Amino acid sequence: MNKHKIYYHLPGLFEFYDFYQVFLELYRQHREYFYDWCEIGSIYGAPADAIWGGGRVGFGDADAKAVAKLMREHGISARLTxxxxxxxxxxxxxxxxxxxxxxxxxxxNGIIVASDLLLSYLMEKYPQFYFVSSTTKVLTDFAELVTECNRPEFRYVVPDFRLNPETERLSNMSPQQKAKVEFLCNECCWFDCYDRKACYENVSRKSLGEAVEDHICVSPTAERGYRLSDAMNNPGFIGLHEIQNIYAPRGFAQFKLEGRGLGSAVLLEMLLYYMVKPQYHLVVREEIYLDSMLDLF
Known part of the structure; x- marks a missing residue:
C-alpha cells in the first residue's frame, strides 16, 4: 500500500456518544491497532431537536456539554451537521x-451547511468555525463541484457519491481543489436514484417541525435497510484499496463515512474495516463488546 496520510470524518457526534467514549480511548491508548496512515479528521452530527439539522432526523440525544468535553479531551474536530x-x-x-x-x-470545530442563508449568518456571528459544503446539496454535476470547491467560504466540499467514480476528471483538479474534496465513501443509496434531493428536503421539513409524510425511497432494495455489504457493491463505494491506490496517490486525503442513523454495532464494523489492522479486529471487538457501559443493541 502507498502510505499517503488520509483523514476519516466519522458519523454520530451526538448519536454515538457512549460508543465514542470507549472507542476514542482505545484509539488513544492502542494506536498500534490502527493503520498508521489514517487519522480521525472529525466526528459529525446534530442533536435530534436542532431545527438547523439535516441529512438525518430524530437521532442524537447526548448532552452537548459532555460531547464538547469529549472532543476537546481527544483533540478531535467536532462538526455540527x-x-x-x-x-x-x-x-x-x-x-x-x-x-x-x-x-x-x-x-x-466545523459546521456542515447546505443553506447559503445560514452560512452567511454563521460566518458573521461565529467566525471561529470552519465550514463544510454538505453532500445534501446533491452536487452531481462536475462543473458545480469545481465551482463549489472554488468558494473561499468552504474548507471542504462533499460531492454527491455518484461523482466518486469520475477519477479522470477528479485527477485534473488543481491541488487546492483536491484538498477541499471530501468523498462520501460508504453510501448504499441506489446509484441511479433520481429522488435524492427530495429525500433530503423531506428531512429538512421534518427538522422544522412540519407535518409531512415520510419520504418513500425509490431504491429497489430499500426494504433491506442499510447494509455495509450492499454499500460495497455500490458503483460509488470507496474502500480501502481505492483510498490507498486510487484516490490518495492523486492528492485526495478527506473521506467521510455515513451512518448516523445506524446502530453502534454497524458503526463498529465500518470502523474496523476502514481503520483497524486485520490482526486486531477481534481484539477491538472484544474491547468494545465487553465494556459494561456500552450497549450495542
Missing part, C-alpha cells in the same frame, strides 16, 4: 442551535 436546506430568516434566531454554536465555537 446543520445542513437543513429550507431555512428561512426567522429560523436563524433559534435559541437551541445558537447555544450549540456558542458551546462549540472553536477554531478546531
Amino acid at each position: 446543520f445542513s437543513n436546506s429550507l431555512l428561512r430568516p426567522e429560523h436563524l434566531q433559534d435559541p437551541r442551535c445558537n447555544r450549540l454554536c456558542e458551546l462549540f465555537a472553536d477554531s478546531q
Whole structure:
C-alpha cells in the first residue's frame, strides 16, 4: 500500500456518544491497532431537536456539554451537521442551535451547511468555525463541484457519491481543489436514484417541525435497510484499496463515512474495516463488546 496520510470524518457526534467514549480511548491508548496512515479528521452530527439539522432526523440525544468535553479531551474536530436546506430568516434566531454554536465555537470545530442563508449568518456571528459544503446539496454535476470547491467560504466540499467514480476528471483538479474534496465513501443509496434531493428536503421539513409524510425511497432494495455489504457493491463505494491506490496517490486525503442513523454495532464494523489492522479486529471487538457501559443493541 502507498502510505499517503488520509483523514476519516466519522458519523454520530451526538448519536454515538457512549460508543465514542470507549472507542476514542482505545484509539488513544492502542494506536498500534490502527493503520498508521489514517487519522480521525472529525466526528459529525446534530442533536435530534436542532431545527438547523439535516441529512438525518430524530437521532442524537447526548448532552452537548459532555460531547464538547469529549472532543476537546481527544483533540478531535467536532462538526455540527446543520445542513437543513429550507431555512428561512426567522429560523436563524433559534435559541437551541445558537447555544450549540456558542458551546462549540472553536477554531478546531466545523459546521456542515447546505443553506447559503445560514452560512452567511454563521460566518458573521461565529467566525471561529470552519465550514463544510454538505453532500445534501446533491452536487452531481462536475462543473458545480469545481465551482463549489472554488468558494473561499468552504474548507471542504462533499460531492454527491455518484461523482466518486469520475477519477479522470477528479485527477485534473488543481491541488487546492483536491484538498477541499471530501468523498462520501460508504453510501448504499441506489446509484441511479433520481429522488435524492427530495429525500433530503423531506428531512429538512421534518427538522422544522412540519407535518409531512415520510419520504418513500425509490431504491429497489430499500426494504433491506442499510447494509455495509450492499454499500460495497455500490458503483460509488470507496474502500480501502481505492483510498490507498486510487484516490490518495492523486492528492485526495478527506473521506467521510455515513451512518448516523445506524446502530453502534454497524458503526463498529465500518470502523474496523476502514481503520483497524486485520490482526486486531477481534481484539477491538472484544474491547468494545465487553465494556459494561456500552450497549450495542
